[in-house]
Amino acid sequence: MKKNRFLMILVMAVLAVSLWTITGCGGGGGSASNGTGTLRVALIDAPLNASEVNVDITSVQVHSTGGAWKTVETFTPAKHVNLLDYSTGGNSLMLVDSPLAAGHYTMIRLMLSKAEVVVNGQTFDVDLKNVAQTGVKCNGQFTVESNQLCAVTLDFNAQRSFVNTGSGTYMLHPVMSMSPVNIAAKVTGSVEFQNGTGVVQPLPADVVVNVYPQGSAGNPDALSGGAVVQLDGTFEIPVIAQGTYDIQILVGTNVVKTLSAVVITSPSTDLGKIIVVE
Template identity: 35%
Template sequence: MKRIMKAKTIVRNRILSLITGIAVLLFMSVSLSSCDIATNQGGKGTLKVVMVDAPGNYEEVWVHIVRVEVNNANDEGSGWIVISEPDESYDLLELINGANVVLGEAELDEGTYRQIRLILGNDNYVVIGGQSYPMMTPSAQQTGIKLNVNAEIEAGFTYTLLLDFDAQRSVVKRGATGTYLLKPVIRAVNTALTGNITGMVEPAEPGAWVYAIAGSDTVSTTRTIDTGEFTLVGLIDGFYSVSVEPVDEDYESVQIGDVEVKAGQVTNLGVIELTSSE
């Protein structure tokens, strides 16, 4: 009889220990989950804004950027947050083949930021044949250049937003008046979702235009540097056709199909040999 009572006592104690252990584990789990939620709700992430350029047939294209802002509200008229106030002029044609400029960086509360806005100043001009021509910027100095980005900022992470400014399509000549307009054509992408294409064109002189094409859309454009090298930046995952168009018409253009790009990687096409068109 004593053995039976002793056995029941042991079983009861084990059950109590098991229940106590489970309760402790549940408490720890709830506590840890609460900490995670609190961290996420109150945390901050970083937004970094970088600008590059698709080159154009100009000697220089200068853009005066006064302020960079983002918007985290549904209403476009409110919710704007200043990222930076560079108040600097940039020659877009210096920002090719992987070269870039950081327009600003700031810590933000986590969440979705729907738009970015560039407020331009007065010092915008294009240089053609050694002559500078001012560029008018309709509304860009008041309401700014707005781009939809839907950037998801997460606590503890840096979100790098790449602004690819297409100089060739952004500069517009007004008929025979000799005046120019700046109507910015800009592509905005999250660099974490993109890869690059590199290669070298031979002969290096006199240079070539290089295009990354998806379907009928020219996604990225660049021009070879003095060594013949080139880099097409900010390309999302997928397959592209790469078109190489020599500046000298004595050479044939080259088309390369099914070039795969993966996020965070560089696809190297190696040496691309140009052949004479004669």
């Protein structure tokens, strides 16, 4: 699955995949300080040979060390998601952006009310009896720190999870992996174009903000995240790992400005107004 722009999340998050033993949001059994942090959960998918793979999600729950399941997001009505919409191009679906008590967590699960697979225009209901009570579980450890953003991406592998029984029906045998980001941040800002005398110019079409690890600007294989600039000039990257980055502003494929050694800190970093002189 090629990553163009990260969204993860959470779950960025976006943004998807290794587990790290780190503070903030990662593997390991370290303790967290008292208080409340923020959990973001994003969903991506590995593709299946079908035109649609639809699931109805009723809630997202997390399990704490030595504790019980806690619901962090409830969908009423159920959230109808075609997993194949998030299988290519770096797309992800933000499922959770919620306060969560600081602490160590060991699992995430999705509770489903319905699933179906559409192949060649024919819809097949998916038998959910394997997950009706337990939900679609994903084992993986992460730690939420007080006043920090923890970002987790769930990869719902449709190709391995939805099994054709050969008799015109499908069973769900879920395979889902988790990818926590280290201490993460939301990045916001705006872009303004000016002429040589400082007069504001109309915003061109197709303005994009790309973020790269420091020293890697322009390397497509190193792209850490990005966002499309909105008509009012603003942009938001929901989840990116805390660190130092180079940031490029592009119009189409042309780089019009580069910012070097930009420090991004949790829980959010506002880059302010980025002025591009034409």
